[in-house]
Amino acid sequence: MIKPILLWSDVLILVLLWSVAALVWLARENGQMSETLRGPWRQVMRSRVGASTALILAVYVGIGLLDSVHYVERLPDTPGQAAQYGGEVYSALDWVLTPLRENVEKTYSAPFATHLYAKETLQGPVGGEVRDFPRLKYGGAHLADVEREFWPDVLKRGGLGMLAGLLAWFMGYRLTGRSSLSPVPPPGGGGDGGATFALSPTLLFLCLLAGLLVALAPVYHVFGTDKVGQDVLYLSLKSIRTGLLIGSLTTLVMLPFALGLGIAAGYFGGRIDDVIQYLYTTLNSIPGVLLIAAAVLVVQVQIEAHAELFNTAAARSDVRLLALCGILGVTGWTGLARLLRAEALKLRELEFVMAARAFGVSHGRILLRHLLPNVMHLVLITVVLDFSGLVLAEAVLSYVGVGVDPGMISFGNMINGARLELAREPVVWWQLAAAFVFMFVLVLAANLFADQVRDALDPKSSARK
Amino acid sequence: MLDYLIRRVLYAIPILLGVNLLTFALFFMVNTPDDMARIHLGAKHVTAEAITRWKSEHGYDRPLFFNEQAAGVAKAADTLFVEKSLKLFALDFGAADDGRDIAREIKTRMWPSLAIALPTFLIGLLAYISFALLLVFFRGTRLDTAGVVLCVALMSISGLFYVIGGQYLMGKLWHWFPISGYQPGLDAWKFLLMPVLVSVVASIGDSARFYRALFFEEIAKDYVRTARAKGLSELRVLFRHVLGNAMIPILTGVVVVIPRLFMGSLIIESFFGIPGLGSYTIDAIQAQDFAIVRSMVFLGSLLYILGLVLTDLSYTLVDPRVRLE
Numbered sequence: 001m002i003k004p005i006l007l008w009s010d011v012l013i014l015v016l017l018w019s020v021a022a023l024v025w026l027a028r029e030n031g032q033m034s035e036t037l038r039g040p041w042r043q044v045m046r047s048r049v050g051a052s053t054a055l056i057l058a059v060y061v062g063i064g065l066l067d068s069v070h071y072v073e074r075l076p077d078t079p080g081q082a083a084q085y086g087g088e089v090y091s092a093l094d095w096v097l098t099p100l101r102e103n104v105e106k107t108y109s110a111p112f113a114t115h116l117y118a119k120e121t122l123q124g125p126v127g128g129e130v131r132d133f134p135r136l137k138y139g140g141a142h143l144a145d146v147e148r149e150f151w152p153d154v155l156k157r158g159g160l161g162m163l164a165g166l167l168a169w170f171m172g173y174r175l176t177g178r179s180s181l182s183p184v185p186p187p188g189g190g191g192d193g194g195a196t197f198a199l200s201p202t203l204l205f206l207c208l209l210a211g212l213l214v215a216l217a218p219v220y221h222v223f224g225t226d227k228v229g230q231d232v233l234y235l236s237l238k239s240i241r242t243g244l245l246i247g248s249l250t251t252l253v254m255l256p257f258a259l260g261l262g263i264a265a266g267y268f269g270g271r272i273d274d275v276i277q278y279l280y281t282t283l284n285s286i287p288g289v290l291l292i293a294a295a296v297l298v299v300q301v302q303i304e305a306h307a308e309l310f311n312t313a314a315a316r317s318d319v320r321l322l323a324l325c326g327i328l329g330v331t332g333w334t335g336l337a338r339l340l341r342a343e344a345l346k347l348r349e350l351e352f353v354m355a356a357r358a359f360g361v362s363h364g365r366i367l368l369r370h371l372l373p374n375v376m377h378l379v380l381i382t383v384v385l386d387f388s389g390l391v392l393a394e395a396v397l398s399y400v401g402v403g404v405d406p407g408m409i410s411f412g413n414m415i416n417g418a419r420l421e422l423a424r425e426p427v428v429w430w431q432l433a434a435a436f437v438f439m440f441v442l443v444l445a446a447n448l449f450a451d452q453v454r455d456a457l458d459p460k461s462s463a464r465k
Numbered sequence: 466m467l468d469y470l471i472r473r474v475l476y477a478i479p480i481l482l483g484v485n486l487l488t489f490a491l492f493f494m495v496n497t498p499d500d501m502a503r504i505h506l507g508a509k510h511v512t513a514e515a516i517t518r519w520k521s522e523h524g525y526d527r528p529l530f531f532n533e534q535a536a537g538v539a540k541a542a543d544t545l546f547v548e549k550s551l552k553l554f555a556l557d558f559g560a561a562d563d564g565r566d567i568a569r570e571i572k573t574r575m576w577p578s579l580a581i582a583l584p585t586f587l588i589g590l591l592a593y594i595s596f597a598l599l600l601v602f603f604r605g606t607r608l609d610t611a612g613v614v615l616c617v618a619l620m621s622i623s624g625l626f627y628v629i630g631g632q633y634l635m636g637k638l639w640h641w642f643p644i645s646g647y648q649p650g651l652d653a654w655k656f657l658l659m660p661v662l663v664s665v666v667a668s669i670g671d672s673a674r675f676y677r678a679l680f681f682e683e684i685a686k687d688y689v690r691t692a693r694a695k696g697l698s699e700l701r702v703l704f705r706h707v708l709g710n711a712m713i714p715i716l717t718g719v720v721v722v723i724p725r726l727f728m729g730s731l732i733i734e735s736f737f738g739i740p741g742l743g744s745y746t747i748d749a750i751q752a753q754d755f756a757i758v759r760s761m762v763f764l765g766s767l768l769y770i771l772g773l774v775l776t777d778l779s780y781t782l783v784d785p786r787v788r789l790e
Contacts, residue, residue, distance in 0.1 A: 286484055286769075290765060297496075395623050402750060427633075
């Protein structure tokens with residue numbers, strides 16, 4: 001029996017999803033907006049880079065969302081008592097990855113290893129004690145004779161997995177992409193036909209990779225295990241949610257500040273402008289990491305002081321994560337606000353705003369209907385560009401000691417836990433490598449996607465081409 | 466000019482006051498001195514007397530803004546805000562929570578910081594701008610595309626990777642440099658070379674792309690066409706005209722960080738064991754020594770504002786049209 005629960009971050013994710021959906025719906029309903037937004041969107045999705053990176057990002061987001069459906073397990077009933085629930089919070093991703101989560105070894109083991117990293121005292125075959133590498137409890141445990149069976153087994157499983165991936169790709173391709181098999185995308189619209197065409201190589205690669213992992217991961221530790229024997233692939237997949245949350249929730253916090261204050265400063269000018277400029281110069285003058293560190297230290301003390309409010313470790317680290325997003329948002333709005341201020345300063349002198357004012361339209365309405373839609377492209381560009389920076393920042397902040405909760409699985413904590421292990425002999429490289437590779441792919445995809453979005457939305461950069 | 470400087474200094478005061486109030490609010494009102502005492506005493510020794518004793522030892526046993534027991538001016542002067550926050554304006558940093566004098570630490574630690582930050586800054590600037598100019602020179606060719614792709618890839622790699630990878634390759638595998646540590650005097654270069662190299666490489670993707678975009682904007686302007694029409698070689702156009710005119714946007718981003726070089730870099734210094742201000746700060750953060758964090762925040766803001774003034778001054782040097790009045 002399980003009981004679904006909502007962590008605070010899950011609630012905010014729902015809010016985020018809902019607002020994205022609302023935005024899309026609004027853009028569809030509003031004829032003018034749909035034309036200005038749909039064109040760039042099509043341009044992004046039609047470019048090979050845009051479509052492939054969007055697909056990779058979608059996979060990451062999918063994993064993150066799966067990891068955001070949380071539940072607790074019901075403990076075995078004791079008669080005469082109400083139902084009890086365990087303190088451990090699981091997610092749907094945990095459920096999918098159950099074999100990975102539960103195959104915990106004793107300590108480090110290399111990728112695809114069948115033996116532990118460290119020697120132990122074992123019972124020899126003829127009695128007596130031998131110092132040797134013990135077999136792993138789970139990694140390659142199904143092999144009777146490792147020396148002889150290892151490679152055939154890996155090749156067989158891997159091959160079958162890739163074959164399944166290929167099949168899945170082919171099925172999906174035939175089902176959805178049939179109309180767009182022609183190499184030239186239909187000109188001027190006609191659905192996302194061009195996108196599907198551009199997607200296929202990336203999709204093929206992803207399908208093959210997924211097939212490979214599904215076939216191999218349950219019986220081997222594909223990326224090895226960490227210090228306490230947890231599977232590194234599992235840790236990497238779980239880290240995705242943390243990274244995505246920091247990248248997106250921070251934006252949710254930052255946007256109201258940047259939009260409200262930036263546009264107001266530019267539009268109203270005068271005293272209001274002075275105050276807002278003073279605000280962001282002050283915030284800007286404090287070294288970024290220090291301000292974040294100061295705020296996180298304060299939050300940390302407060303969380304410790306009110307420990308009774310959080311009944312599970314997950315809830316506590318969740319609140320700390322949200323606090324971090326909040327802090328990053330509150331300290332990070334200045335750049336966008338300055339951009340928006342300059343833009344609003346320009347826009348308010350233009351004829352359409354003048355006309356609106358002459359007709360007696362209220363300030364609020366002018367801001368909402370005339371200025372806001374005209375700065376939306378700046379906002380979108382900044383949001384997408386900031387995303388990758390925030391994912392990277394998480395790792396650095398965790399290293400400084402002011403990142404997410406040390407108990408939370410994140411790229412930063414993975415790197416932090418593994419960086420000293422390079423000094424070992426032989427080198428323990430897999431945990432670092434996995435964290436860096438997963439982060440690199442996410443950030444690279446986000447960066448490339450951001451470039452496409454900017455090219456599509458920014459009139460200046462598209463005019464240059 | 467002098468008028469302008471005076472005005473800028475006056476404008477700096479409310480900003481620094483704001484910074485002061487903000488940190489004061491964070492460290493004294495959200496987190497009371499009692500909380501601080503509890504952290505430093507550890508969970509075992511928390512008694513009411515111990516907290517009071519810790520507070521009086523460290524000078525935290527005053528009211529926040531208004532002291533009713535004192536007489537006259539001391540009513541407002543003998544308070545935490547004046548003692549711990551306003552004194553920073555006189556660069557009186559006071560003692561850290563472990564009892565050591567912060568000002569002395571800053572004076573001794575800023576040299577190692579500077580020894581890393583200054584070469585990093587200069588070499589970096591040279592490298593990024595040359596790389597960007599190279600890409601602009603070969604614009605529209607495969608080389609440019611490859612360079613941009615390389616930049617995007619480089620900037621997608623976590624900064625920690627460069628540090629850890631650099632230490633592993635250059636320190637452990639190839640034995641070029643000691644992995645970490647520092648030695649004052651002339652021998653310092655052995656310890657400085659690797660951190661400088663790593664930090665220059667770490668931000669090459671980001672910066673080179675930024676400068677490339679900047680030069681591109683410049684190259685689309687009319688004066689460049691005129692220069693070419695005069696028959697100038699492409700190299701001459703780039704170095705004399707484009708670089709010269711791009712100086713203003715370059716300076717905007719560059720000069721402002723110069724004063725802050727004193728504060729060093731948190732990550733680089735702590736990874737490479739350099740006893741500079743960056744590692745001082747990071748140690749303070751990890752030990753939750755709020756007195757040091759407050760001082761560093763103030764120092765950072767002060768240096769930033771100094772950087773803004775320097776930026777304005779530097780405009781007058783590169784652009785004869787700019788006059789500060």
